[in-house]
Amino acid sequence: MTTNTLQGKALVTGASSGIGATYARQLAAKGLDLVLVARDQARLDTLAQTLAADFGVAVEVVKADLTQAAELQALEQRLLTDSSISVLINNAGMTVEGGYVDADPARVEAMIQLNVLAPTRLSMAAAKAMAARGQGAIVNLASVVALIPEQFAGAYGATKAFVLGLTQSLATELADKGVRVQGVLPGLTRTEIFERSGHDLAALPPEWVMEVEDMVAAAIKGFEMGEGLTLPSLPDMADFAAYDKARLAMGPRLSLSNPAPRYR
Numbered sequence: 001m002t003t004n005t006l007q008g009k010a011l012v013t014g015a016s017s018g019i020g021a022t023y024a025r026q027l028a029a030k031g032l033d034l035v036l037v038a039r040d041q042a043r044l045d046t047l048a049q050t051l052a053a054d055f056g057v058a059v060e061v062v063k064a065d066l067t068q069a070a071e072l073q074a075l076e077q078r079l080l081t082d083s084s085i086s087v088l089i090n091n092a093g094m095t096v097e098g099g100y101v102d103a104d105p106a107r108v109e110a111m112i113q114l115n116v117l118a119p120t121r122l123s124m125a126a127a128k129a130m131a132a133r134g135q136g137a138i139v140n141l142a143s144v145v146a147l148i149p150e151q152f153a154g155a156y157g158a159t160k161a162f163v164l165g166l167t168q169s170l171a172t173e174l175a176d177k178g179v180r181v182q183g184v185l186p187g188l189t190r191t192e193i194f195e196r197s198g199h200d201l202a203a204l205p206p207e208w209v210m211e212v213e214d215m216v217a218a219a220i221k222g223f224e225m226g227e228g229l230t231l232p233s234l235p236d237m238a239d240f241a242a243y244d245k246a247r248l249a250m251g252p253r254l255s256l257s258n259p260a261p262r263y264r
């Protein structure tokens, strides 16, 4: 049976800073044990010690570069075999400098490995293990740029549209298997992601930028409300519901045996 309560042990990718570190703190405050994953072992160790001391939860650190096949596969195996992990927060992600014309192709490839391949393989492993147990939760960090890729240069928006599509189809497949799936679509959120890729958050209007504690608290609240998709900034979810209804209403007419009259 699905539950709207996050409980047990959460594995959080990208837990060394920003949204992931904030999820770790807010989940620890709710009493969840944690597995913290990222590349920066020193930062993860410091966070683990703080959370264990502040909240009395068990916190384990796993150093992993999720763009490296062997390290991703090791984490995938952990999700397949460790039945104590009841929540996966698929959060690690990056942007790159520049758009399509001037970006470094190797950096774009790394972004696709981190933003697309890693959450795909990790959510597939978690889905398999959790569906077999009939319980669990998978939370995928997409972005509002999944809905408006024209407003963020380069392939980043496309990686987040992939995460949105993955989340929607995964939720459908797991609907009757006791596993909750939530996609989170933050707007601009104050973290290191911008300075890591040469972007300047300070150049943007402050009313567009949410503090990371507020964003994660809203995302967790959305999970507890039973939402499949959570848009922390959007004032009225009826706007998204109308968009989604129009999208789905096209369904019966999107694949037909004859070309549309305008192409004849």
Ligand SMILES: NC(=O)c1ccc[n+]([C@@H]2O[C@H](COP(=O)([O-])OP(=O)(O)OC[C@H]3O[C@@H](n4cnc5c(N)ncnc54)[C@H](OP(=O)(O)O)[C@@H]3O)[C@@H](O)[C@H]2O)c1
Residues within 6 Å of the ligand: 013, 014, 015, 016, 017, 018, 019, 020, 037, 038, 039, 040, 041, 064, 065, 066, 067, 091, 092, 093, 094, 114, 141, 142, 143, 144, 185, 186, 187, 188, 189, 190, 191, 192, 193, 194, 196
């Ligand atoms: N901030 C925003 O405005 C915003 C908006 C919408 C969606 N998001 C999404 O939210 C997620 C978290 O982003 P954030 O804003 O919190 O960024 P952040 O502060 O830069 O955090 C990114 C996290 O990912 C980890 N990471 C980066 N490369 C990695 C790799 N190769 N292997 C493993 N871990 C890696 C980083 O840790 P290490 O460097 O220690 O590995 C860090 O913990 C991302 O998926 C992002 O796309 C952010």
